[in-house]
Amino acid sequence: METAYIKTPLGIAAITGDENGISEISVLDEGTVSVEIPIVLQEAVLQLNDYFEKKRTHFDFKLNPKGTEFQQKVWKTLLEIPYGKTRSYLEQSKILGDVKAIRAVASANGKNPLWIVVPCHRVIGTNGSLTGYAGGLWRKKWLLEHENPTTQQSLF
Missing domain, CATH: 1.10.10.10 (Winged helix-like DNA-binding domain superfamily/Winged helix DNA-binding domain)
Structure with missing residues (x-):
């Protein structure tokens, strides 16, 4: 599992995933932004940034959430x-x-x-x-x- 931290208007987003998809995205009140974004997370980071810039209304990267x-x-x-x-x-x-x-x-x-x-x-x-x-x-x-x-x- 890889994790990246990006700045958003609502705090720091923590994005976690691997080649099977993104398993978690959460928001933190504070934290350090990642300097490098792992390849398996780059599309999610791009799409989230587009969302906050009002360039995207849906997401199409692979999801892999864990739950019942x-x-x-x-x-x-x-x-x-x-x-x-x-x-x-x-x-x-x-x-x-x-x-x-x-x-x-x-x-x-x-x-x-x-x-x-x-x-x-x-x-x-x-x-x-x-x-x-x-x-x-x-x-x-x-x-x-x-x-x-x-x-x-x-x-x-």
Whole structure:
């Protein structure tokens, strides 16, 4: 496994992966930026930089997240949420076929190892409120505003 650290508007992104794909992307409040980027991580770094520069709305590098079968299923449905759109935890549960699984869905979202790429930040409360986000609600708000196709004063 290789790891690279890049500067983003939201902190230092730690990107970990190998020839089988990227297994983890997380955000840190501080850290040292990598001088050299391992070859197996270069495409992910390029695409993340493009995302922050508003040159990219989806990612197509190889993913290899580790998680339970249920978590993998939840993360796959997150990939279906279009850029600039949101979905509620209840809607996610319905898509997965069990409206009562809302807490399990929220828990799986919280364990998403691929920050931004698997867009758990696009899941909000049924009433439209921002709810839990492992990276902090201020980052979730920033990401949703970054992806918002229309310029507004503030979404939340």
